[in-house]
Amino acid sequence: MYKTIYIPVDNSDHSNTAVDVGVELAKTYGSKIVGSHVYAAKMHDKRFKQMEAGLPEEYHDEKELDRQRQIHDSLITRGLQLISDSYLDVMKAACDQAGLPRVVILEEFDAAKRADQEQHR
Numbered sequence: 001m002y003k004t005i006y007i008p009v010d011n012s013d014h015s016n017t018a019v020d021v022g023v024e025l026a027k028t029y030g031s032k033i034v035g036s037h038v039y040a041a042k043m044h045d046k047r048f049k050q051m052e053a054g055l056p057e058e059y060h061d062e063k064e065l066d067r068q069r070q071i072h073d074s075l076i077t078r079g080l081q082l083i084s085d086s087y088l089d090v091m092k093a094a095c096d097q098a099g100l101p102r103v104v105i106l107e108e109f110d111a112a113k114r115a116d117q118e119q120h121r
Contacts, residue, residue, distance in 0.1 A: 001029045002025060002026075002029045002031045003031055003032070004031060004032055004033075004034055005022045005025055005026050005031050005032075005033050005034070006033075006034045006035075006036070007019055007022045007033060007034070007035045007036075007091060008035075008036050008037065008038075009035050009036070009037050009087045009088060009090065009091055010037060010087055011086070011087045011090070015087070016090060019035075019090060019091045019094050020094070023094045023095065023098050023100065026095075026098070026100050027098055027100065031100075032100065032101040032102060032103065033091065033095050033100055033101070033102045033103070034102070034103045034104075034105065035088055035091035035092075035095075035102065035103070035104055035105070036088075036104070036105035036106070036107065037084040037087045037088055037105075037106055037107075038107050038108070038109045039080040039081070039083070039084050039107075039108055039109065040080075040108070040109040041073070041076050041077040041080050041108055042108070042109075044072070044073075044076045045069070045072070045073055045076075048069065048072050049069075052065060055068075077108070080108075081106065084106050085106065088104050088106065091104070092104065
């Protein structure tokens, strides 16, 4: 009946319950599970730029600010990827334990790209 069951995950109680229910449905119908988590690292870039005026004086040089932006961006992006991976690990483990096929989707949300796509629909 159901070939694929889609489960967005975020480590909430609702999400974890959805994984449990999805696994049971998939076992019943021989379905595969697609799990996803979307994160928005670019949102943090905007917030960092808003906070730049409050940085100590030695960071106000444009070259130093650019360096700090790059550091911040890489740390936030990697941190959000790790968090997202941990959310998806719950679904992976449940599927593996039940012997179910699974697909994992991890994506960074890009609001500007999404707005452009919506505009051209």
